[in-house]
Amino acid sequence: MSPRLGRLAVIATAAGAFSGLFGVGGGTIIVPLLMLWLGYGYREATGTSLAAIVVIGALAAGMHGLYGNVDVLDALLIGLPAVAGVVAGAALQQRLPVRAVAGGFALLLVASAIALIA
Amino acid sequence: MDGADLAGALAIGFAAGMSSGLLGIGGGVLFVPGLVLFLGEGQLEAEATSLLAVAIVALVGAWRQHGYGNVRLRDGLIVGGLAPVGVALGVVMANSVSERALELGFAAVQLYFAWELAQRALRPDRAAAEQEPEG
Numbered sequence: 001m002s003p004r005l006g007r008l009a010v011i012a013t014a015a016g017a018f019s020g021l022f023g024v025g026g027g028t029i030i031v032p033l034l035m036l037w038l039g040y041g042y043r044e045a046t047g048t049s050l051a052a053i054v055v056i057g058a059l060a061a062g063m064h065g066l067y068g069n070v071d072v073l074d075a076l077l078i079g080l081p082a083v084a085g086v087v088a089g090a091a092l093q094q095r096l097p098v099r100a101v102a103g104g105f106a107l108l109l110v111a112s113a114i115a116l117i118a
Numbered sequence: 119m120d121g122a123d124l125a126g127a128l129a130i131g132f133a134a135g136m137s138s139g140l141l142g143i144g145g146g147v148l149f150v151p152g153l154v155l156f157l158g159e160g161q162l163e164a165e166a167t168s169l170l171a172v173a174i175v176a177l178v179g180a181w182r183q184h185g186y187g188n189v190r191l192r193d194g195l196i197v198g199g200l201a202p203v204g205v206a207l208g209v210v211m212a213n214s215v216s217e218r219a220l221e222l223g224f225a226a227v228q229l230y231f232a233w234e235l236a237q238r239a240l241r242p243d244r245a246a247a248e249q250e251p252e253g
Contacts, residue, residue: 005196012197016204021212021220023165024150027143030197032231035238038193046142047183048194050176053144055198057173060205064166071167074157078149079171081128082135086179089139094186096140103239105141109232112147113225 007037012052019056026056028112031105042102043093119157126156131171138179144172 001009011033015026027049034045064070093101130152134145146168153164183189211220 008193008196009200009203012200013204013207015197016201016206017208017211018204018224019201020205020208022224024144024146024168026201027141028228028231031142032235034193036231036234040190043183043186044188044190046140047180047186047188048190048197049142050138050144050180050183051189051191051194052198052201053176054173054180055195056201057144057169057176059202061166061169061173064169067166069163069166070170071153071157071159071163072170074153074159075167075170075174077124077157078127078131078134078152078167079174081131082138082145082149082171082175083178085132085135085137086139086145086175087135087182089136090179090182090186091139092136093140099239101140102235106232106236106239108137108141108143109228109235113228113232116221116225116228 004038007033011037015052016056019060022116025112027053028109032109042098042105046093046101047090123156123158127152130156134171135175135179138175139182142179145175146172 011030014033015029018029019026027046030049030052031042031045034040034048035042040048061070130148134148134152137143137148138145146165149168149171150161150164153159153167154161159167180189180194184191
């Protein structure tokens with residue numbers, strides 16, 4: 001296994017463990033590790049993180065669906081405005097300075113850490 | 119569900135999507151409380167339902183970001199495809215390490231990441247200039 005593939009495997013394992021343990025938050029692990037460890041720029045780290053989350057979310061939702069815990073109507077009710085939000089957010093991200101959004105991400109990490117500690 | 123709950127669900131959904139597009143996260147951190155507070159779901163059902171919304175939002179977000187040239191698809195699919203290994207590891211950890219230790223450990227990791235990213239964000243021009251063409 002190449003070192004790069006090894007790093008991707010470690011990122012995947014850490015993100016999976018985090019989201020498995022706490023229910024949310026794979027992206028808060030994936031984005032910083034792609035940047036700090038694989039030299040990604042901020043925008044491509046977030047874009048690639050979303051591609052990974054598609055797979056993680058679909059697999060996990062499918063498993064939960066088998067147990068009958070997924071309310072599809074509610075998922076659409078909260079997910080469709082979110083689709084509008086993500087289109088707007090991704091467009092806005094291209095126009096904002098990388099420093100500003102990366103700084104925002106650092107604040108998200110601090111908030112998430114506080115939520116874990118509290 | 120009354121009108122206020124519906125408005126709340128729509129607003130928190132939009133905010134979750136916005137966060138997803140800007141920050142590259144799934145949005146579950148907002149979906150889960152939104153489903154509990156406004157749509158009356160229990161915690162387990164909310165976490166399960168959130169994951170479907172996350173998959174939908176991430177799919178659209180990844181598609182948009184792909185259009186902007188910001189997705190390395192192969193890397194993303196490797197991370198997504200191998201993540202279930204981590205989920206299984208997480209279950210083992212949950213049963214062998216105290217929950218408090220796990221919370222503190224992951225919080226420490228996130229604070230370290232925040233420190234590193236903040237340093238990059240605050241560092242004067244050279245690093246930012248290096249990053250701009252990539253992004």
